[in-house]
Amino acid sequence: MEIRKSKKSDVLQIVEIINQAKAYLKENDIPQWQNGYPDACDVLDDIQKGGAYCACENGEVIGYSYISSLAEPNYTVIDGAWFNDDPYIVIHRICVDSSMKGKNVASLFIEKAKEIGREKDIFNIRIDTHEKNASMRKMVEKNGFKKTGIIYVKDGSPRYAYQLIVCK
Numbered sequence: 001m002e003i004r005k006s007k008k009s010d011v012l013q014i015v016e017i018i019n020q021a022k023a024y025l026k027e028n029d030i031p032q033w034q035n036g037y038p039d040a041c042d043v044l045d046d047i048q049k050g051g052a053y054c055a056c057e058n059g060e061v062i063g064y065s066y067i068s069s070l071a072e073p074n075y076t077v078i079d080g081a082w083f084n085d086d087p088y089i090v091i092h093r094i095c096v097d098s099s100m101k102g103k104n105v106a107s108l109f110i111e112k113a114k115e116i117g118r119e120k121d122i123f124n125i126r127i128d129t130h131e132k133n134a135s136m137r138k139m140v141e142k143n144g145f146k147k148t149g150i151i152y153v154k155d156g157s158p159r160y161a162y163q164l165i166v167c168k
Contacts, residue, residue, distance in 0.1 A: 001055060001056070001057045001062070001105065001108060002055070002056050002057075003053050003054070003055055003056075003108050003109065003111075003112040004053065004054055004056060005050075005052065005053060005054075006043070006046070006047050006052035006053060006054045006061075006064065007047070008044070008047060010054055010061050011040055011043050011044060011047075013054075013060070013061035014043050014052075014054065014061060014064045015039070015040050015043065017061065017062075017063065017064055017095050017096065017097050018033075018038055018039070018043075018064065018093075018095055020095070020097065020098045021033065021095035021096075022034065024098070025133070028132075029132065030130055030132040030133050031130070031132070031157075032129075032130040032132075032133060035155070038093055042093075043064070046066045046093070049066075049068060049070065050068070051066045051067050051068035051070070052064070052066060053065050053066070053067055053109065053112060055096070055100075055105050055108055055109070057100075061097075062096065062097045062099075062100045062105060063094070063095065063096040063097060063100065063105040063106065063108070063109070064093065064094075064095050065091055065092070065093055065094040065095070065106075065109040065112075066090075066091070066092040066093045067089060067090070067091050067109065067112060067113045067116055068089065068090055068092075069087065069088075069089055069090075069116070069117075069120055069122055070090070071090075072090045072092075072126065074128070074151050074152065074153050074154065074159075075090070075126060075128075075151055075161070077151065077152070078148065078149045078150065078151050078161055079149050079150040079151075079158075080147075080148050080149015080150060080161065081148060081149060082126070082148050082149075082161075082163055083124070083146075083148065083163050083165060084124065084165075086122075086123070086124050087120075087122045087124065088117075088122060088124035088125060088126045088163070089113045089114075089116055089117045089120075089122055089124070089125045089126070090125075090126050090127070091109060091110070091113050091125060091126075091127045092127075094106050094109050094136070094139075106136075106139050107139065107142070107143055110125070110140075110143045110164075113125050114166050117166055118166070118168075123165060123166045123167070123168055124163060124164070124165055124166070125145075125163065125164045125166060126161065126162065126163050126164075127140055127145060127161075127162050127164075128151055128153075128159035128160060128161045128162065129159060129160055129162075130157075130159060130160070131158065131159075131160050137160065140162050140164075141162075143164070144164050145162035145163065145164045146162060146163060146164070147160055147161070147162055148161050148162060148163045149161050
């Protein structure tokens, strides 16, 4: 398995994985990603910004995430407190092909975020998820993230905010 930058030619496979994730969230009564977001335009925007990454195995896309050092506007206000105000890497839109769940694919995106951070001398990673998204919360906590509070996304709905301080 490898993590690489996403290309425009990956978009159809990525959207299929996103749609699987949307179905999973709906089946599990998690009201996240149920309003059309994210879609192909979001993925293309991620690629244009340089933060789109694919997990691949045998040439097939098996996971997707956005990883960036660009500031996240939704993180400026938090009900709680970030551990520090230092620069951070943000991870969004982690999703994994249904056939690959439970194989630590999502954790590879965390490792990629750490690598990107070290290259940029950034030692904080932030991520958020819906309170009902128990599988994502479990994954981030397993990878050392600590809950720091609640942030609110564009539509006003709350998300649990997590931060990881990475050793240099």
